[in-house]
Amino acid sequence: MRHVQGRARRTGAALAAALTWAGLLAGCSSAGSGPLGMDRVFGKPPAPEDVIRVAPDDGSKGIRPGDRLRVRVPAGRLEKVTVVKSQDAQSSPVRGHITADGLTWEPDDKRLSLAAEYTVDAVALDADGHRSARHTTFTTYVPEQRFIAYVTPENRATVGTGMIVSLAFSQEIAHRADVERAVRVTANPPVEIRPHWFGKDRLDFRPERYWKPGTEVTVHLGLRDVEGAPGVYGLQDKTFAFTVGRSQVSLVDAARHMMDVRRDGELLATVPITAGAPQHPTYNGKMVVMDMLEVTRMNSRTVGFGGEYDIPDVPHAMKLTDSGTFLHGNYWSPESPGHVNVSHGCVGLQDVKGGGSDTPAGWFFDRSLVGDVVEVVNSKDKTVSPDNGLGGWNMEWKEWKAGGAVK
Numbered sequence: 001m002r003h004v005q006g007r008a009r010r011t012g013a014a015l016a017a018a019l020t021w022a023g024l025l026a027g028c029s030s031a032g033s034g035p036l037g038m039d040r041v042f043g044k045p046p047a048p049e050d051v052i053r054v055a056p057d058d059g060s061k062g063i064r065p066g067d068r069l070r071v072r073v074p075a076g077r078l079e080k081v082t083v084v085k086s087q088d089a090q091s092s093p094v095r096g097h098i099t100a101d102g103l104t105w106e107p108d109d110k111r112l113s114l115a116a117e118y119t120v121d122a123v124a125l126d127a128d129g130h131r132s133a134r135h136t137t138f139t140t141y142v143p144e145q146r147f148i149a150y151v152t153p154e155n156r157a158t159v160g161t162g163m164i165v166s167l168a169f170s171q172e173i174a175h176r177a178d179v180e181r182a183v184r185v186t187a188n189p190p191v192e193i194r195p196h197w198f199g200k201d202r203l204d205f206r207p208e209r210y211w212k213p214g215t216e217v218t219v220h221l222g223l224r225d226v227e228g229a230p231g232v233y234g235l236q237d238k239t240f241a242f243t244v245g246r247s248q249v250s251l252v253d254a255a256r257h258m259m260d261v262r263r264d265g266e267l268l269a270t271v272p273i274t275a276g277a278p279q280h281p282t283y284n285g286k287m288v289v290m291d292m293l294e295v296t297r298m299n300s301r302t303v304g305f306g307g308e309y310d311i312p313d314v315p316h317a318m319k320l321t322d323s324g325t326f327l328h329g330n331y332w333s334p335e336s337p338g339h340v341n342v343s344h345g346c347v348g349l350q351d352v353k354g355g356g357s358d359t360p361a362g363w364f365f366d367r368s369l370v371g372d373v374v375e376v377v378n379s380k381d382k383t384v385s386p387d388n389g390l391g392g393w394n395m396e397w398k399e400w401k402a403g404g405a406v407k
Contacts, residue, residue, distance in 0.1 A: 051076070051132040052122050058136035065112045065140070065225050069094075070104060071120060075127035077102030087116040094118070114225045114233055115142045145232040147171035149183075149203075149221055152290070152390070155240045159371030161212070161247045162288045164390040165193075165205040165219055172200040174229040176405035179203070182222040182234065187215050196395070196403035198387040208397045210373070213264070215244040248372045250364075252347055254282055255378035257338050259347070261364065268367075271360045272338025274330060276345040281381035283345070287320040288390035289327075289372045292365065295355060298326070300344065309344070315355030316365035320347075320374060321389035327374055329361030347376070 049058075055070050056063045071081050083094035096107040105122070112118070120136045149167040153159050165185055173179050176197055185193045185205045189212070195205050211217070218241045223234030248268075252259045254275040261268045276282035296317045299310045302324070315329035329351025336342045337350045337360070351361035373393070386395045 045130045046126060046132070048132045048134040051126045051130070052078075052124050052134040054120050054122065054134065054136045056138045058138065060138040062142075063112060063138055063140045065114060065227075067112060068110070069107050069112060069118065071106075071122050072104040073124045073126070074103075076125045076129075078105055079123045079125060079131075080121075081105040081123075082121045083107065084119045085113060085116050086119070087113055111225065112140050114140050116140050143231065143233045145171070146235040147173070147223075147228050147232055148235050149223060151219060151221070151240050153242050153370060155242070157242045157371075158245045158369065159242055160289065160369040160373065161210040161244055161371065162249070162286070162373035162390070162393060163211065163242070163244065163371030164288060164392050165217070166390060167203045167221075169201045169203070169228070171228060171232050173203075174200070175227055176200075176203075178226055179223065179228050179234070180405045182226045184220045184222070185217065186220075187211070187217050189215065191215070194401045194404060195406075196392065196400050197405060198403075202387065204390075204392050206392055206400070210247070210249075210393075211244040213244055213246050217242050217244065244371075245369055248368065250372070250374045252282075252374060252376045253378050254341060254376060254380075257341065259349075261367075263367075269363075271349060271364060274333065274336040274339075274343055274348040275341040275376070275379060276343050276381065277341050278380065280344040281341075282343070282347060282376050282379045283321065283325060283381050283384035283388075284376050284379045285383035285391065286373055286375045286393040287325065287384055288393070289318050289320065289368060289370050289374065290389055291319040292368065292370060293317040293319070298328075313353070315351050315353075316349070316361040318365065318368060318374075319389070321384060321391070323388055325384075325389070327364075329355055329359065329365075345381075347374070 051073060053072050056067060078098050081098065083096060084091050085094050094107050096105055098105045117137060117139045123131065123133045125131055148170050152166040153163055180195055180203065187193060191207045193205050193207050195203055197203055218239060220239045221236045224237035226234040228234055247264050250259050250261045252273055252275065257273055259271045259273045261271060295313050295315050297312045298314045317326050317328040319326055325345055327347040330337065330348030331351045331353045333342055334350055337348060349361035349364060351359045356362045357366065383394055384391045386392045392400065
């Protein structure tokens with residue numbers, strides 16, 4: 001019986017102990033939400049969004065470029081922040097830095113990209129040493145309208161010393177200073193290059209004098225997401241480059257019916273020409289070769305005349321103005337060059353039908369580059385407008401510089 005009683009006493013003690021622990025557990029559970037009431041003892045860890053504050057908010061859509069991207073903690077410190085931008089099916093890291101106090105992360109480039117998704121991953125310690133991690137995403141505004149710039153000259157071209165960098169925009173630009181700041185034109189060897197606006201959709205760049213031969217020119221268009229007009233944003237972020245070749249400047253004397261061709265300052269040849277007839281004189285002034293065509297059709301109706309001519313196979317045609325001035329081969333009036341002006345404003349050189357390589361026109365065409373300068377003097381017309389083709393060399397440097405939007 002002693003054995004049974006002893007076992008009963010041990011069983012009773014065990015039961016009492018179990019009940020006591022149950023009571024303690026029940027008491028702890030009623031006082032705290034965690035197992036064994038550990039939250040009351042150690043404190044409940046705060047939610048990640050209370051420790052790590054991210055702007056814009058998680059899941060936001062249509063965020064504008066000027067809105068601020070920032071990660072911060074009210075107390076404690078940020079340990080690591082990683083931000084990735086996904087745009088045009090490509091992902092790239094967003095560079096940024098944590099401030100010296102450890103409380104804030106900011107991007108180095110404060111402006112957000114348009115039509116992009118941003119992913120933010122951050123790890124931080126709060127004031128009590130608890131580590132928290134947070135993952136958020138947001139998307140930026142997708143504009144309905146975009147603009148691009150068409151660049152002259154072409155990428156990797158070798159051009160004459162008179163080339164002017166010209167940007168023709170696909171939309172009218174209202175915020176000209178913002179767009180101008182987003183375009184950078186540099187040269188090696190360095191030279192001062194200044195912009196000039198012609199109207200609302202064209203921006204040209206040139207140095208004070210013709211480029212030096214051998215100059216390397218780089219054009220960077222940082223137009224992507226730049227607001228050119230209300231609700232109209234740029235699309236391009238790309239770089240163009242071209243090389244300046246040898247110097248060739250040709251002086252057309254309309255009264256003398258001759259053209260002096262100078263290469264690197266030395267007289268290369270004197271070529272007979274025919275300029276504009278008295279009723280259709282050729283512009284005076286400096287013009288730049290914009291395009292070179294082995295053969296082209298010239299129809300008077302396309303340049304504001306009536307049905308006075310339509311020549312389907314004009315050889316060795318070199319475009320000098322947007323209004324239709326060309327320097328070209330002339331096979332239909334072979335006796336005119338050197339003697340009389342008979343054209344409708346163009347400059348004609350002797351040639352043969354189909355274009356000959358050993359004719360004056362063929363010789364000149366083979367030795368020319370886009371960007372070469374052709375200057376006309378002693379004509380009975382006005383000086384060509386600076387915005388007609390690449391006529392900016394007809395503007396004084398002071399006036400040219402005054403045409404920039406950034407003062």
